[in-house]
Amino acid sequence: MQLPYQLTQQKQVHRLWKSIQLIFWSIGCVIFLALIFFPKTGVLLFWNILIPVAPALLVFATGFWRNVCPLSTTVLLPRYLNVSKRKRISVQWQSRLHFISILALYIIVPLRHPVFNNNGHATALLLMLLIAVGITMGFFFDWKSAWCSTLCPIHHVEKLYGGKQLFSLPNAHCTECVNCSLPCPDSTPNFHPGKAHKSILQKINALLIIGGFPGFIWGWFQVPDVYDTTIPIQLFNVYALPWMGAAGSIILFLCLISFLDKKSADVLIQIFAAAAVSTYYWYRIPELFGFSKIGKDGLLISLKNTLPEWVITFLVILLISVFVWWLVFNKTRHKSWLIRPVFAKRKEQAFHSLNKQ
Numbered sequence: 443m444q445l446p447y448q449l450t451q452q453k454q455v456h457r458l459w460k461s462i463q464l465i466f467w468s469i470g471c472v473i474f475l476a477l478i479f480f481p482k483t484g485v486l487l488f489w490n491i492l493i494p495v496a497p498a499l500l501v502f503a504t505g506f507w508r509n510v511c512p513l514s515t516t517v518l519l520p521r522y523l524n525v526s527k528r529k530r531i532s533v534q535w536q537s538r539l540h541f542i543s544i545l546a547l548y549i550i551v552p553l554r555h556p557v558f559n560n561n562g563h564a565t566a567l568l569l570m571l572l573i574a575v576g577i578t579m580g581f582f583f584d585w586k587s588a589w590c591s592t593l594c595p596i597h598h599v600e601k602l603y604g605g606k607q608l609f610s611l612p613n614a615h616c617t618e619c620v621n622c623s624l625p626c627p628d629s630t631p632n633f634h635p636g637k638a639h640k641s642i643l644q645k646i647n648a649l650l651i652i653g654g655f656p657g658f659i660w661g662w663f664q665v666p667d668v669y670d671t672t673i674p675i676q677l678f679n680v681y682a683l684p685w686m687g688a689a690g691s692i693i694l695f696l697c698l699i700s701f702l703d704k705k706s707a708d709v710l711i712q713i714f715a716a717a718a719v720s721t722y723y724w725y726r727i728p729e730l731f732g733f734s735k736i737g738k739d740g741l742l743i744s745l746k747n748t749l750p751e752w753v754i755t756f757l758v759i760l761l762i763s764v765f766v767w768w769l770v771f772n773k774t775r776h777k778s779w780l781i782r783p784v785f786a787k788r789k790e791q792a793f794h795s796l797n798k799q
């Protein structure tokens with residue numbers, strides 16, 4: 443049983459997290475409104491500031507992002523307002539939804555080149571669609587099983603990048619654990635997409651994201667933004683290169699893993715995670731600062747006349763070294779993203795025993 447001072451401490455921590463959530467939710471709203479009313483600024487804030495920071499955040503502080511993601515806070519509203527039917531999703535259905543969301547990731551991201559990268563309204567529409575799906579799911583299913591741990595396309599990237607955590611943070615959303623997701627990605631130590639691989643679909647899901655993501659990212663960066671969507675070959679390339687890249691890295695992953703035992707396979711998963719995030723920043727940082735080889739796509743601010751190119755290359759190599767060390771060589775600490783809250787049943791039992799006293 444918890445002592446009164448522990449309860450007070452917990453309440454204070456919870457209040458602090460709620461304030462941080464509110465700050466991030468407000469930032470999310472500002473970006474969303476900017477996408478609608480000031481599309482150019484909105485695109486800059488969303489695609490050239492928020493999204494480039496996100497992968498690093500997912501590597502080093504997955505739990506923090508799980509606590510403060512504005513989309514997550516929004517889609518959990520039915521649960522917060524107590525209007526959710528709070529159903530549980532079976533493990534089989536969870537795998538099906540995972541498959542759909544990985545496909546969504548691989549279909550939506552290439553569309554950035556011809557549609558979203560330069561169109562604030564289209565990006566706002568995409569976010570509205572995701573929110574509508576998430577909230578609808580939230581009306582039926584409990585806590586994060588509805589969206590954050592199943593259908594959210596970013597969730598698979600969280601799982602791929604978030605395999606090594608320094609510490610577990612308190613869970614700022616779930617007030618009690620109802621075992622809504624099995625296994626719960628927030629509460630399972632060293633979670634990665636290969637953790638649940640009993641059924642064939644679970645194995646396919648793991649392969650698509652672990653094996654496919656590094657090649658997918660590489661292919662994505664070979665395609666320039668498309669301004670004239672009437673040229674069929676450009677639209678073909680938008681999908682062909684990322685998907686061919688994904689297929690290539692899946693084949694490489696399958697070849698390598700066939701020689702490995704369980705322990706070495708876990709290291710291989712971390713190597714592929716490091717390859718994916720490193721490939722992203724290898725291309726994205728030069729793009730952000732005007733050193734891209736393919737025009738002005740994804741430009742945040744041009745430093746071309748201010749800094750020599752080797753400075754950017756040096757910084758990128760430094761960052762990549764940190765990712766490789768963190769994900770591959772850093773010791774595994776048996777930490778989950780978040781601390782599992784008390785189980786609902788235990789909470790109920792504690793409540794009854796207090797009433798009996």
Ligand code: SF4
Nearest residue numbers: 616619620622623626
């Ligand atoms: S902590 Fe429990 S209630 Fe919250 S998402 Fe995980 S399984 Fe669901």
